[in-house]
Amino acid sequence: MSSTNRTVVVTGIGATTPLGGDAASTWDGLIAGKSGVGPLEQDWAAEQAVRIAAQIAVEPSEVIPRPQARRLDRSAQFALIAAQEAWKDAGFTAKAGEDASVDPDRLGAVIASGIGGVTTLLDQYDVLKEKGVRRVSPHTVPMLMPNGPSANVGLAVGARAGVHTPVSACASGAEAIGYAIEMIRTGRADVVVAGGTEAAIHPLPIAAFGNMMAMSKNNDDPQGASRPYDVERDGFVLGEGAGVLVLESAEHAAKRGARVYAEAVGQGISADSHDIVQPEPEGRGISHALHNLLDNSDLDPAEIVHVNAHATSTPAGDIAELKALRKVFGDHADHIAVSATKSMTGHLLGGAGGVESVATVLALYNRVAPPTINVQNIDPEAEANADVVRGEARKLRAEGRIAALNDSFGFGGHNMVLAFRTV
Incomplete structure (x- = not known):
């Protein structure tokens, strides 16, 4: 089947995050304003300037059989x-082909990661140095490959229409979903499993981000450390996990x-071309991505009632997005409920767009916006430019069709905006 205008919908959601081991517990945590951030208790953390992170709530070892887990990077x-x-939530009972309701040749997988198998790479290098060549795992290469998560998901569901791995730093997970939308819209696939994952809580990434002055050093108050839009915000908190949608x-x-659950309306993409790590301060690239979304979809701006913001809790990035x-x-921004869920999950890097798309879809489905926690003293620029949902969840418009955006931006100047709408 070939088409360039097919409607795309979300039929399945899944997640494992610092708030819970599945989408339902993650959503409950978001609505309750629960923080998934805590102290790092590993021995190596003692010498770090940053000693906090949002670690996964349910370890994979509790879900995946040990022989299989040993062949997979944490991501x-x-x-x-x-x-x-x-996949199960979407109503599929087996992998494609075995489940007759989906043709494997019409099924794709697009799972992104900003860094890939970094823990495997670094851990196996330690094995090489300490124990020698023969002790390095023969599974190292397929485990460290950035496309490893996508390849393994593709194998699990039986995808043959294409298995892809976009890599655009913290915009990766959202870009994966955008790519999946286009796979369906253009007729390459009928169903695509898409999202993002990351597992980078390791001494080297934490030391590197910390030395960049990108991460919060509020070690004395882990649960209050991720505080988007607060005047005292001092950087993001590293998180880990994954979020995945089934698009159809x-x-x-x-x-x-x-x-x-919702219609996946489309995407808007741009690049800042400003700096490798610093956002363009006036949000020009983000504005271009938003215009790109509106120009290439039938989305009416008046339908938009909610934004799940990128809002990492950095001084420059939070405000550029709101600008x-x-x-x-314009004035319609006063009627858009803005939530910064990284205040609860931390920043999942390449997994952020996946998890936050799950949150955005559930916000529409339940017509409620999660809160932004830890905003004790809101930045005047944030208050002037947006209606930030603070303290507790807020009900969205109960009647009529409504839409929501998920914003994701990454080092390198990557800008990605996804739009979802009620059906």
Whole structure:
């Protein structure tokens, strides 16, 4: 089937995060304003300037059989757990081919990671140095490959229409979902399993981010450390986990009687071309991505009632994003409920767009926006440019069709905006 205008819908969701081992517990944690951040108790953390992180709530060893887990990098373990949940949630009972409702040649997988198998790479290098060549795992290469999570998800569900791995730093997970939307819209696939994963809580990444002055050093108050829009914000908190959606053509979903969470309206993409790590301070690239989304979809700006913001808790990035929203939507920005869920999950890097897309879809489905926690003293620029949901969850408009955006931006100047809408 070839088409360039097929409607794409979300029929399955899955997640494993610092708030819970599945999408339901993660959502409950978000709505309750729960923080997943805590102290790092590993021996290596004692010498770090940053000694906090948002570690996974349920270890993969509790879900994946040990022989299988030993062949997967931690990032691939997260991706597989989230993907299997989303696959089951979408109503599929077996891998493609075995489940007659999906053709493996019409099924794709797009799972992103910003860093890939970094823990495998660094741990196996330690093995090489300390124990010698013969002790290095023969599974090292397929474990460290950035496409390892996507490849393993593709194998698990039986995808043959294409298995892909976008890498665009912290925009990676959102870019994966955007790519999946286009796979379906252009007729390459009927169903795509898409999202993002990351597992980078390791001494080297934490030391490197810490030395960049990018991460919060609020070690005395871990749960209050990720504080987007607060005047005292001092950097992000590293998190880990994965979020995955099952995307499907509306026609295919209707044919098999699938439950639909939301329509995946489209994507907007741009690049800042400003700096390798610093955001463009006025949000010009973000504005361009938003205009790109509106110009290439049937989305009415008046439908937009919610934004799950990128909002990492950095001084420059948080405000640039809100300036862009104000520039594009004008006075309508006063009627858009902005949530910064990284205040609870930490920053999952390449996994952020996946987890936050799950949150955005559930916000529409339940018509409620999660809170932004830890905003004790809101930055005046944030307050002037946006309606930030603070303290507790907020109900969204109860009647009519509504839409929400998920923003994701990454080192290198990558900007990605996804739009979802009620059906």
